[in-house]
Amino acid sequence: MTYVEPCIKTVNRIFNWFILYLGTCISFPSYFSLSLLSPLSSLLSPLSSPLFSVYNMKIPGTVPLVESTEIILSPxxxxxxxxxxxxxxxRKLLSMFCMVLYCVAICVPxxxxxxxxxPISQNTGLPLATLNQGTGYMFLLFGLGCIIVHPxxxxxxxxPVYLISVLGTALIQLWGPKINSSGTWIGSKVIQGLLGAxxxxxxxxxxxxxWFEHERGRWIGVYGFALMFASNIAPVFAGFITQSMGWRWVLYWGSIFDAVCFLFLFLFFEETNFRRQGEQSLQADSELENETEAGEKKKQVQFITDVEVGQLFxxxxxxxxxSPFSVSKETILLPMLVRxxxxxxxxxxxxxGFMCGTGLICFNICNATTSFVLSNAPYNFPASRVGLCYLSPCVMVLVFSFYGGYISDKLRVLLARRNGGLSEPEHRLWILSAYLLLCPPALVLWGVGASxxxxxxxxxxxxxxxxxxxxxxxxxAINYVVDSYRDMTSDSMVLVMLIRNTMSFCISYxxxxxxxxxxxxxxxxxxxxLAFACCAxxxxxxxxxxxxxxxxxxxYWRMVEEK
Incomplete structure (x- = not known):
């Protein structure tokens, strides 16, 4: 038996590479024709037998989530x-409120x-293309800055990173009203992007x-809601401020708002970095999987921890x-920049990263054309009415944040029950069906309708x-990568946001x-x-x-050990 298992595992790995090659090289319309491979897959069905279900425990992201009627806490x-x-x-809710406030403090300005x-173009003489390019550089630095911010x-x-980010954004807003050239506009946006990364x-x-895995989706949804709601509600107020006080006061009020946020976050936003001694590990072994008297398989999961009994905290x-800093002496910065x-x-x-970028590209396409479309004939909206139009995305953001967060958590638990208690990160991807069906016609409605x-x-x-x-x-997309590679969340998010914001920069330019x-x-x-093809x-x-x-x-597990 010692020699049989490695041989079958090797055959299984070769088959997986073959499937991976087909999946990445064949175009999407051919996806349905690949169902012809199912007979071949069924020939290798022994590879998914109870003997080899043990290896599921070693696949990143595949975790036991449901046992009988109980949810297993992971991690x-x-x-x-x-x-x-x-x-x-x-305490958790206060931390989440601070996170939401931080998102608003960065996204509003x-x-x-x-x-x-x-109005900015008319008052400063800067062309619309330059203004859009400036925001493009800002989004690019939102992504590139993650390389520095993460380590x-x-x-x-x-x-300290959160606090410096808010304070720096408050100060950079005071530069914006002084712009008099394309260089100063783009320079201010580059620094703002770096500070807000x-x-x-x-x-x-x-x-x-x-949060635990079965709770994480709804709070990622709250984060997504805060990010997009703030981005859409800010132009509503900006329109009225511009009409009554001038566009420069849009930036001044943003600076004042961030100063207030900085004070609140300094008092109440706690550090969440925590190194667990003897971090719990899951051991899956073929000896732990036994046949019950009824012939049903019962999966057992053993948790190991180095915490001593009676230890006081x-x-x-x-x-x-x-305390402003929580220094980790074991962390070396240079390897973290590369990882x-x-x-x-x-x-x-x-x-x-690609899916995050796809959504942001469509968002930016609408943002870049909103003022142009609604301020000109046949609509001729003043700045205040253009701002009011941003109430529409505010409502939509609320609806889809609930759908993408809370409903995806429920869906994942449901699909885990149907999957023998095992949860797969891919279970969350089904919620993208709504994007596939609704986004392309919505783009046509906006662009072609306005034309x-x-x-x-x-x-x-x-x-x-x-x-x-x-x-x-x-x-x-964020839930997918976090659920897949929990132990490398920080590093993976750097690459995801770098891809996302590079795509955003290209479209803004x-x-x-x-x-x-x-x-x-x-x-x-x-x-x-393009939106349909990308989402597909x-x-x-x-x-x-x-x-x-x-x-x-x-x-992956080798990287986690070396981390």
């Missing part, structure tokens, strides 16, 4: 009361100018620090929680739908000449086709995502 908390997983519900591009947050703690990669890690005081790029070997991480001068209500509804659905791609040269009708018809790649991962994770499992 397993330590005995320390200051372990974020052990915090009281009140970043997005408030979208509804007042035309600093591990070495010195997330708390932690909003892209640290919040997801904070959620992962605090001292709970943090309020003053100790205010996220080693994750390019994992298709799940690349796909998650033909239809009534303002349908096009504003279409704009809201596109931006609300952008929340869905972020929530599902090119959107103005795209719709100016080709017209709104052709531009948005092409965008709708989800089926590759629904079908072969687990095999891709299994192929890289040995390499």
């Amino acid at each position: 397993t908390p330590s005995s320390d009361p200051d372990d974020p997983l052990n915090w009281s519900p009140r 970043s997005a408030s100018i979208f509804s007042v591009f035309i 600093l947050s591990v070495k010195y703690g997330k708390r 932690s909003v892209e990669s640290l919040c997801e890690v904070t959620v992962s620090d605090l 001292e709970k943090k005081s309020f003053l100790s929680k205010l 996220p790029f080693t994750l390019v070997k994992y298709p799940v991480v690349l796909f998650s 033909n001068g239809i009534h303002w209500f349908p096009i504003v509804f279409g704009m809201g739908l596109v931006k609300g659905l952008g929340t869905l791609t972020s929530i599902s 090119g959107i103005t000449p795209w719709f100016m040269n080709e017209g709104l009708t052709r531009c948005f018809a092409e965008a709708a086709g 790649t989800m089926f590759i991962f629904v079908r072969w995502g687990k095999k891709m994770r299994e192929v890289g499992a040995e390499r």
